[in-house]
Amino acid sequence: MTAPSMTVVSFVRHAHSPYIPDAERSRGLSRRGRRDAARVTAHLADVADIVATSPYERARATVTGVSDAADVPLVVDEDLRERELAGRHVEDFDAAVEELWADPTASHPGGESHAEAQARGVAAVDRLVEAYPGRHVVVGTHGTLMALVFNAYDPRYGYEFWTGLSMPDVYEATFVGDALASLVRTWVPPDERAAVLDHGPTTERGGADDFEG
DSSP, X not given: OOOOOEEEXXXXXXXXXXXXXXXXXXXXXXXXXXXXXXXXXXXXXXXXXXXXXXXXXXXXXXXXXXXXXXXXXXXXXXXXXXXXXOSSXXXXXXXXXHHHHHOTTOOOTTOOOHHHHHHHHHHHHHHHHHHSTTSEEEXXXXXXXXXXXXXXXOTTSSHHHHHTOOSSEEEEEEEETTEEEEEEEOXXXXXXXXXXXXXXXXXXXXXXXXXXX
């Protein structure tokens, strides 16, 4: 009997991007974001066999360097895009997001529910695991979608986990066959790295950076 293959997926939450209303697909990285994207490249270029990304510019720009440095294909998957909060700018962003985490089937006008976004995100990951067994796949995506995908495997990954994500952030998931076997954070932001060197380990974990995706 053949043992199931082990596939590794590194989920990359994109680097810092200045918020621009109604520019979800096109807004790119800030100067800080570009600097951190170079760090993401150094972190993952030696292990990547394939890079898949959200079509949104900030996610794509964060992982394009990995694809280039590793000389591996860059695949754009629409289903890796961020959960659409609403059809237009939302004034009370925090309250709108909390409402969706509290009720996965709720949605705001013109937006997606968490249940809908989670289903397409998990389907995208399933396709990658099936298409690239035994390989290391790097996925460029967004904070909420990444948290929702993890939540599908383990409900402990919820609102509090999302608020603790840094920008960028990297989590490595190991699949045995199509089953998730482990999930670990592999990214240490520069400020946390400095804290560890100066004072020993720290439990502080970044933040939502004023906006989610």
